[in-house]
Amino acid sequence: MANDIPLTNSNAESMLDGLGRIKVPKSSDVLAERLKREILSDGYTLGASLPTERELVSTTGLSRGSVREALRILETQGLVNTRAGRYGGTTVAQPSADHLASHINLYIKGRSVTLSALIEVRLALEPAVAALAAERRTEEDLSALRAIAKRIDWAADNDLSAFLEENVNWHDAIAAASHNDLLHAFATSVSGLMFEASQIKEFASADVRQRVRYAHARIFAAIEAGDAELARSRVERDVQAYASILATTVAGTSSVTAVDQSR
Amino acid sequence: MANDIPLTNSNAESMLDGLGRIKVPKSSDVLAERLKREILSDGYTLGASLPTERELVSTTGLSRGSVREALRILETQGLVNTRAGRYGGTTVAQPSADHLASHINLYIKGRSVTLSALIEVRLALEPAVAALAAERRTEEDLSALRAIAKRIDWAADNDLSAFLEENVNWHDAIAAASHNDLLHAFATSVSGLMFEASQIKEFASADVRQRVRYAHARIFAAIEAGDAELARSRVERDVQAYASILATTVAGTSSVTAVDQSR
């Protein structure tokens, strides 16, 4: 019957409808969150020191273990650095581009993102990066690119792994020349992963190496000339060419699997 | 004189040239790294359980505190979840898109990335997202978009904050329709930050709201029709329009400062 409703206390929470399961946050999480806000919201300039662990213990009433776990969270987030010894302690930091790249890598590897998906992202980012680089490159940017190009030229005929590595540096330098930190970080971590995949596939034949150098020269010229649209289209073509080469080398759905990449 | 070189042991390390400062990694870092590799490289399917803390203590010889700090690192990286209680423990997880977005947000806020830089990234990502969405959208994607559009229509005249929030959902749904996880995560976190900035600036006048709805309708039509290039160009125009509106509202170099965004 309709009124045959048990009135046990297991149903008492029907009064608390919509609350869902109450969550009991860990004390270290709470502290980490609190410190994170303080760090982000204001005060704390870059090198500033947080209270020592034992000070945090006394101010928060938590145990030192919990405090340390909170600090470890912040450290993993890249918000603080920690040094032992007198005058050491935890100091406020900025999450580095490498740090962000490492988390992006974790995301990608944890989900077995396909290589073609990676190329799609690259195809979205790198032309935009090149266009901005053409508009904003400084003399330092250009000379850095020239130096890398010189090393690539040398390595192309002598040291294959150096060639691939400098290739990544090349892309990184262009991303730096865009003078957009976020775009830089995105583009760098994506091309870094492409680099790993390339090493595995060893697709860099002499012919490919030659074409890469040629493409680089044309892209550099566009950036040097400050022609954003030209740089964009040339990079776009380059990435697409790379994609089609890779497509002929690799089975279409190969995924980026886990490798070293120690942060 | 040239041979007046002190031979104290402070110079003894000249023999070790190029080593730089030797680093002494923390035991928790070592363990975290080791577990991370095991998780990524192979074994460990998604829900699988890691050894219990006390088992790790006995197998590694470390203290429980160090083990817990290592696990906390992995947790922050999104690689594991932890549940207390019997049959609880540490289980392998995938870093979620939200997780990645949270780290991206930290990077952005920690560096005070300018709003215009954010727009540049959006301008790189969203047109590409829309193009892919047009090619790959499923019926579910389309109906989700329709539902959101309906809620936006309602909220536009009734609830401003709901309007802004659903606006984010709209962009998220399109990103989901691209069926590229990484692109999705990138685009979502960027537009999420734009949302925060928009709330602060309260630029959403009735006129703007009207134009947003119109733009959405045109973009949806392109995606529904499966016309990638049309979707791309329409989104590109939309983002640029948004940028110029924002430019007239905001002083050019305002930066995205820290706000809540609790993961």
Added chain:
DNA sequence: ATCTTATTTATGGTCCTACAATTGACTTGT
């Protein structure tokens, strides 16, 4: 029989205490 309710128990969560390792500043010696 069926549904509560209590118990059990393996697990993470927290606290405490003590000591080791580190490292920059300070002191001392030459």
Added chain:
DNA sequence: ACAAGTCAATTGTAGGACCATAAATAAGAT
């Protein structure tokens, strides 16, 4: 002036004890 040694504050690590949580199970009530 400078090299070496000492000091002190701080993080790093260990070990132990107990609490809180939660799923499986057993006991009990209807």
